[in-house]
Amino acid sequence: MPIRTGSSSGLAAAPTPAPPPSSASSAASRRRPSSTTRSGLSGPAVIASLVIGLGLCLNLMNLGFLTLDHSSTHDYHTEIITHLLGFGEGGKHHIRIKDDDEDTDVEGGGGGGGPDDDDINLDDDKVLGEIEKVEDLLDADESMAAKSGHLDEVHAFKKVISRAVANLELCNSLPKVKGPPAKEVQQITDTPMLSEFGIMNALSEWIGKVEGEKNANNAAGQHRGNNDEATAYPVCHLPPASSCQTRTYTAVLMSHATDRLKKLKGGVVDLCGRGATEEVILVWNSPRSLLESDSGGIGQELLGWDKDPSHKMRIFFALENGLENNLLNRYHPSIKPKSEAVMFFDDDGPFFDERAMSKVGFELWRRNSDVQNAAFPRNLRVLSDRMKDMQKQGLDLYLKSILERSKGRNGDAEEGEVDDIPFTPTCRERTGDIIEYNFFVFPQFGANMALPSGSIIHRNYLCFIWHPAFEELRKFIREHPTHPDDQTVSAIISQLSGKPPRAFPRTIKKGKTEDKANLRGGGGSVVNSKATNSTKRRRLLASEEEYIDDGIFLTEEEGNQLHVDQNHRRLLWQQKNWGPMREEAANSLIGYFGSLNAGSIGWCAGTQYQKKQPRSPGGFSCDPEFPTLDMVPWIKHGGLGFDICTD
Numbered sequence: 001m002p003i004r005t006g007s008s009s010g011l012a013a014a015p016t017p018a019p020p021p022s023s024a025s026s027a028a029s030r031r032r033p034s035s036t037t038r039s040g041l042s043g044p045a046v047i048a049s050l051v052i053g054l055g056l057c058l059n060l061m062n063l064g065f066l067t068l069d070h071s072s073t074h075d076y077h078t079e080i081i082t083h084l085l086g087f088g089e090g091g092k093h094h095i096r097i098k099d100d101d102e103d104t105d106v107e108g109g110g111g112g113g114g115p116d117d118d119d120i121n122l123d124d125d126k127v128l129g130e131i132e133k134v135e136d137l138l139d140a141d142e143s144m145a146a147k148s149g150h151l152d153e154v155h156a157f158k159k160v161i162s163r164a165v166a167n168l169e170l171c172n173s174l175p176k177v178k179g180p181p182a183k184e185v186q187q188i189t190d191t192p193m194l195s196e197f198g199i200m201n202a203l204s205e206w207i208g209k210v211e212g213e214k215n216a217n218n219a220a221g222q223h224r225g226n227n228d229e230a231t232a233y234p235v236c237h238l239p240p241a242s243s244c245q246t247r248t249y250t251a252v253l254m255s256h257a258t259d260r261l262k263k264l265k266g267g268v269v270d271l272c273g274r275g276a277t278e279e280v281i282l283v284w285n286s287p288r289s290l291l292e293s294d295s296g297g298i299g300q301e302l303l304g305w306d307k308d309p310s311h312k313m314r315i316f317f318a319l320e321n322g323l324e325n326n327l328l329n330r331y332h333p334s335i336k337p338k339s340e341a342v343m344f345f346d347d348d349g350p351f352f353d354e355r356a357m358s359k360v361g362f363e364l365w366r367r368n369s370d371v372q373n374a375a376f377p378r379n380l381r382v383l384s385d386r387m388k389d390m391q392k393q394g395l396d397l398y399l400k401s402i403l404e405r406s407k408g409r410n411g412d413a414e415e416g417e418v419d420d421i422p423f424t425p426t427c428r429e430r431t432g433d434i435i436e437y438n439f440f441v442f443p444q445f446g447a448n449m450a451l452p453s454g455s456i457i458h459r460n461y462l463c464f465i466w467h468p469a470f471e472e473l474r475k476f477i478r479e480h481p482t483h484p485d486d487q488t489v490s491a492i493i494s495q496l497s498g499k500p501p502r503a504f505p506r507t508i509k510k511g512k513t514e515d516k517a518n519l520r521g522g523g524g525s526v527v528n529s530k531a532t533n534s535t536k537r538r539r540l541l542a543s544e545e546e547y548i549d550d551g552i553f554l555t556e557e558e559g560n561q562l563h564v565d566q567n568h569r570r571l572l573w574q575q576k577n578w579g580p581m582r583e584e585a586a587n588s589l590i591g592y593f594g595s596l597n598a599g600s601i602g603w604c605a606g607t608q609y610q611k612k613q614p615r616s617p618g619g620f621s622c623d624p625e626f627p628t629l630d631m632v633p634w635i636k637h638g639g640l641g642f643d644i645c646t647d
Helices: 043-063 073-085 125-138 143-148 151-173 199-211 228-232 258-272 288-292 298-307 327-331 354-367 385-406 460-465 468-479 485-497 556-561 570-574 578-593
Strands: 106-109 177-181 249-255 277-284 313-317 341-346 377-382 435-438 455-458 610-612 620-622
Touching (some): 143 199, 151 199, 288 298, 298 313, 327 485, 341 354, 377 385, 435 578, 455 460, 460 485, 468 578, 485 578
Parallel strands (some): 106 177, 249 277
Antiparallel strands (some): 377 435
């Protein structure tokens, strides 16, 4: 049951709950309201009330005054829409965007390139038809999905659809600006942009297959649910909020060429020597013969380890398992990781040391296994005041929920339970919203995605990443010149979990009583223990700089201080327009879901090391940037988050 996005721009008016049935319902109930709503508010006042009311509603929800029955995704969707648009008369009135005799377009600034038929009336019969389709989808009989075992999966997808519909509703409630935009997405590749809010069609089509959507062409009313495609792919389940019982992790590396085997071998040896490593999986995206014929002999050595049942490393030969050379192969369910915790590294590192990954990152994951945990987080900047305000609200609520959960108030969440954190609608077609890819920092607060190296996710997400419903996203990764698997994986996980990532420090400084030995497992240098955020901008370690796939920026002074070789900045400088292409991909992917998560919470949350930094992503930073072990709260008795996993 696809959801049409209507107009030539791909952006249609989103559904709003129909008024309760009454004897007067029909054409009269769908009549266009006058120049003021029944609540007595003028059009601009209603728009202002929308934004204020949304923030108030979300704050009340997180304070416990408003609750949602998450057992019913339809009710969840209705609650969201009601609180977004339901001001006055119990939410029964309709919001007017433009009346026949007035113009609410805003002069100048941000929007251009939107639909010609942008004067959207939420009472139109066409829009009501869209409402009915969404209501049918979210309220459909789930007996067939339950029978086939897809019920958890369907509920997860319906939450994503509900969020997209609510955000589309909010976008269409905003006045369309006209005039030249302040900044436009640079479409500099030949890869078409993904459809804005396209996730609704993709997931609704899949749900129709497993829920038994009626075939309108079949007069007998037969169902086409549980077809071959739906039954062939495994059923996916969301992970639990915490996985305290998990004691080990699987480390995954991926490669396809022999020129990096020396660094890769060093990483494998390092990871296999760590106590919490259960196994190391090398995903090999080239023929086996390339390793067999390696002139340096390392390929043959890796093959020998693979054949040794006592060795922690094994090789997954992608081509022999029916896959093509694809960056997403490291996330393929066929690799079958033994542990529920899956830790990723690029083939040439950086392989962050055992203390950062095992004692800090892995312990954070055990307490937050339903989200992506990141050592290399990235921020996606928003530009409009509306989006900045909503990002701040969302991050504040995320921080509050983490502090409350760390006190043990909701640490026993069941599998699949999430307390959704508000996402910020991206209204590209309506108001010209765009996202900027922030290459300058690896922020603890306000990060919306993660680079692969040093990221940890739950094994259950592998099933979702390769789910048939997300094929359009995988096709985009294959075709786009930057192959943005990292952005895509982060977006999928945050949308399914309803939460942003968590961030942890990629380096742990030595304490006063600790051994002065090298703390970087991959052979790097120890961080200067005196460096703090208050006087120095966040930067990469010199030993890490050459590994970053999405490029970095350092000031000339920092570059000289760290002895950075400009030639090591591989992709951003070697390929023309790499930065703008990454930004183009980010706008395409975030627009596809229609919203951006509020941003990460850093390692220092709730401690004396959390500092207000209005100019930093998320408005906070951790000072020092790289802590000693005794500063990290969740690994010491009495620290924030420690009691989530006490065994």
